Amino acid sequence: MLRLGEKYGHLARRAGCGCCNPDLHKASRRLAAFSRRGLLGGAAAATVAGLLPRSAGAQTSAPPSRILFREARLFDSVSGQVKERAQLLVENNRIASVDFSNAPPPGDATVIACRNGVLLPGLIDAHWHAIFAAVPLNILLNGDPGIIFAASTAEANRTLLRGFTTIRDLGGPVFSFKQAIDSGVIPGPRIFPSGALITTSGGHGDLRLPSEIPRDGGRLSKGELIGGAAIVDSLGDLKMRVREQLLQGASQIKLMGGGGVSSPRSPLDILTFSEDELRTAVAVAQDWNTYVTVHAYTSRAIQRSLAAGVTSIEHAHLMDEGTARMIAEKGAWLSTQPFLSMEDADSQSGPGVERAQQIFVGTPKIYKFARSLGIKTAWGSDVLFSPALTQRQNIMLTHLSNWYTNAEALQMATSGNAALLHLSGPRNPYPAPIGVLAEGALADILVVNGNPLDDFKLLEDPHRNFTVIMKDGRLHKNLL
Numbered sequence: 180m181l182r183l184g185e186k187y188g189h190l191a192r193r194a195g196c197g198c199c200n201p202d203l204h205k206a207s208r209r210l211a212a213f214s215r216r217g218l219l220g221g222a223a224a225a226t227v228a229g230l231l232p233r234s235a236g237a238q239t240s241a242p243p244s245r246i247l248f249r250e251a252r253l254f255d256s257v258s259g260q261v262k263e264r265a266q267l268l269v270e271n272n273r274i275a276s277v278d279f280s281n282a283p284p285p286g287d288a289t290v291i292a293c294r295n296g297v298l299l300p301g302l303i304d305a306h307w308h309a310i311f312a313a314v315p316l317n318i319l320l321n322g323d324p325g326i327i328f329a330a331s332t333a334e335a336n337r338t339l340l341r342g343f344t345t346i347r348d349l350g351g352p353v354f355s356f357k358q359a360i361d362s363g364v365i366p367g368p369r370i371f372p373s374g375a376l377i378t379t380s381g382g383h384g385d386l387r388l389p390s391e392i393p394r395d396g397g398r399l400s401k402g403e404l405i406g407g408a409a410i411v412d413s414l415g416d417l418k419m420r421v422r423e424q425l426l427q428g429a430s431q432i433k434l435m436g437g438g439g440v441s442s443p444r445s446p447l448d449i450l451t452f453s454e455d456e457l458r459t460a461v462a463v464a465q466d467w468n469t470y471v472t473v474h475a476y477t478s479r480a481i482q483r484s485l486a487a488g489v490t491s492i493e494h495a496h497l498m499d500e501g502t503a504r505m506i507a508e509k510g511a512w513l514s515t516q517p518f519l520s521m522e523d524a525d526s527q528s529g530p531g532v533e534r535a536q537q538i539f540v541g542t543p544k545i546y547k548f549a550r551s552l553g554i555k556t557a558w559g560s561d562v563l564f565s566p567a568l569t570q571r572q573n574i575m576l577t578h579l580s581n582w583y584t585n586a587e588a589l590q591m592a593t594s595g596n597a598a599l600l601h602l603s604g605p606r607n608p609y610p611a612p613i614g615v616l617a618e619g620a621l622a623d624i625l626v627v628n629g630n631p632l633d634d635f636k637l638l639e640d641p642h643r644n645f646t647v648i649m650k651d652g653r654l655h656k657n658l659l
Contacts (some may be wrong), residue, residue: 251293256594259586272652301344301623303596306559310351335367344623350376352406373433374424382451383439430603437480457487496541503548517578
């Protein structure tokens with residue numbers, strides 16, 4: 180059995196952790212035989228899927244063919260209203276019907292009496308890192324692959340039990356991990372993957388060790404070997420790395436347009452890709468009928484990205500009003516995070532602390548611009564390298580109440596984020612509707628003990644207040 184010991188045990192032993200499942204222990208014993216590249220490479224999940232029964236890690240039973248939610252109120256994520264006397268029928272993994280007539284239940288349906296709880300669509304985090312969220316960076320680069328697998332698996336289960344049934348993964352070796360979730364080997368949210376963070380030498384995401392500089396011919400760094408980053412400095416290499424992510428199943432492409440908080444040697448003010456390089460990446464993505472999103476904090480980085488035809492801007496906390504107007508005029512998306520204090524970024528140290536302070540100052544400004552200019556805005560949490568910070572994912576969502584009504588914030592984290600994710604077009608791995616409770620949508624459903632439109636902080640304690648969590652028609656939690 181894989182033994183994490185005192186050094187790494189905190190990564191997996193948390194409330195709601197799936198690591199006590201004996202099937203996971205069996206998987207960990209087998210994974211110990213794999214190399215790091217074998218675990219995180221494209222074939223790993225298929226290997227694991229062959230070793231475990233389909234229901235092994237999901238902690239759910241096979242769903243009844245029909246489940247009826249009754250005695251409920253329903254949050255309409257399109258109108259932003261809670262509707263009374265609702266009942267919702269699930270057949271397999273889809274919502275079959277929604278009605279308010281109190282019709283008698285079908286004879287073959289399993290009935291869940293919601294006791295006047297509020298039905299919500301499963302929450303969507305538009306900026307998450309399924310592998311990078313809960314595993315410290317030094318372990319990602321140097322740790323045993325079994326430890327990385329165990330920690331990330333446990334965190335995927337916790338993410339789902341916080342009510343997040345879908346995430347857009349904006350950088351990390353997640354393709355095989357997504358496959359393991361999709362095939363039912365482990366529980367977790369469905370993933371819209373980007374694959375490796377594509378950056379330049381010295382850019383955000385270039386975390387090479389001093390011993391890995393200068394690059395030895397075509398030799399890849401540890402971060403590149405695990406599929407976490409792709410460092411490019413020519414148009415040819417850029418095209419190749421973009422195509423490699425798409426080849427592996429990327430639903431969108433993530434480029435690093437400037438410096439970042441968590442890369443100690445990449446200051447916030449720098450620019451990385453030229454406009455021509457960004458335009459080249461956008462063209463490749465468009466050839467694959469999907470889009471590019473760019474990590475950019477400063478006005479210069481954002482303006483360059485917009486000029487190159489980028490669809491979505493991540494972060495933007497240091498932009499000025501003129502740049503915000505450009506986002507609105509271009510019809511681009513702003514995908515950002517409501518960072519307010521070091522409580523939201525306590526994994527940072529050294530230069531990261533000072534940079535985070537700059538982000539906190541910028542947060543109120545970007546939401547003011549977004550509201551006043553009508554910018555299409557998505558919400559994400561962007562937790563990195565900290566198992567403690569992942570527990571704040573729901574709190575990061577409730578931070579939106581500083582600028583939005585409770586209904587508007589819930590709409591952003593459901594139907595709004597879904598609209599951004601569906602820009603992947605034919606690269607969308609889950610083409611059915613998400614983020615809504617409507618006929619034909621995927622059956623991602625939460626039952627909240629109370630009305631979050633009256634008390635948004637109900638979302639901060641999903642363990643107590645989410646009585647049902649269903650993803651894809653499967654019950655992962657049911658206290659009713």
